Amino acid sequence: MPKPKIEIELELRQTIRKIQQSIKQAMLRDRHGFRQKIRRIENGLKKGSRRELANLEQLNKNIATSVAKREYRADNLPKVWFPASLPVVEQREKIAGLIRENQVIVLCGETGSGKTTQLPKICLELGRGVDGLIGMTQPRRIAARSIAQFIASDLEKVSSAKTGSTVGFKMRFADQTRDDTFIKVMTDGILLAEIQGDRYLNQYDTLIIDEAHERSLNIDFLLGYIKRILPSRPDLKLIISSATLDTEKFSKHFNNAPIIEISGRTYPVELRYRSLLIKPTGNDPVEVDSISREKDLEEGVSDAVSELFSVKQPGDILVFLPGEREIRETADFLRKQNLPGTDILPLFARLSSADQDKIFNPGNSRRIVLATNVA
16 A cells, blocks of 8 residues: 555655755765755655655765765874974964864964974864865975975874875876875965865865965965855864964954964074175286176076085085076086086976976985075
8 A cells, every 4th residue: 555645755854854964974075065956856856756756865875975985084084193393293282272163273383383294284183184175275386296295204104194195286287186185285276276166165174375475366366265155164174374474464354363373493594695796816906897797697606506515514505596597507507517426406397396306305416406486
């Protein structure tokens, strides 16, 4: 004997109610789509469409898959450890407490504080990265890739983390992320582009906007847009990380978000000023300026390198140059000097990833890195 219509309707309501509850346990990126589908199914059922029963069954399976994925992530959350020597680690508990209690925090960390490499790990320790990704933005591609590799190698000491899986990176022409990625390091331009297909950034449960003090157009657009979606995303945590004292502006923009300041580590620096001007060596009573000339940039760099070599102190040499052309010309000039036991390594944004990675792999030779400000 077939069930009465009212009994069927009651069963359907109970099924829909259970499905709505189970959506809360699904991955963040799936929840919005699931809720939209269930509204369409409910409207279809009210109109008497029996086809929606099959759609309801399929939706239930999809939700179960998403819930299982979230449970897997929770069970496989990477273990973390923190090097005690970094200033940011000394205030780890305070930072974790602020993240736990606030939707937005502003962190001012001086250079060398460890904020970039340790903030994603603090978020992992809090259980972030389970419902969605922990996303961190960097202004430069080389930084995004190298930071992802560093965090992965750091986590690998206590877990099975790998670059491209547990910790991934994404930039133009390169996407090293997977379904089992917890931390995603990307350029700010990539996050901005993702808004077109993910309007509420539902794939993330935590966002870290690093180097926010650079105030590029990308960063300013991101901060403006994220502020607008935060009321619709109460589950999203935002950490704004800056290396300068612009933090008051960031805090005010986000309704007086709490600020925490971290001191940095400094190392002794010796300053030596060298002029490019070549003065005459003779004793002729001539005006110096009439026969003086300026060294070429390559000559100046070569003389500075020779001086550093004469000190006989170990260590590589980093030379900042204006652009790619100057780097190539200086590299050619130095190679002609046939410096013993020395590698000349250029570094600029258009260089291939393989060539850029050479600076992170020290060998037995002394290295001279010729770089733009990408370093």
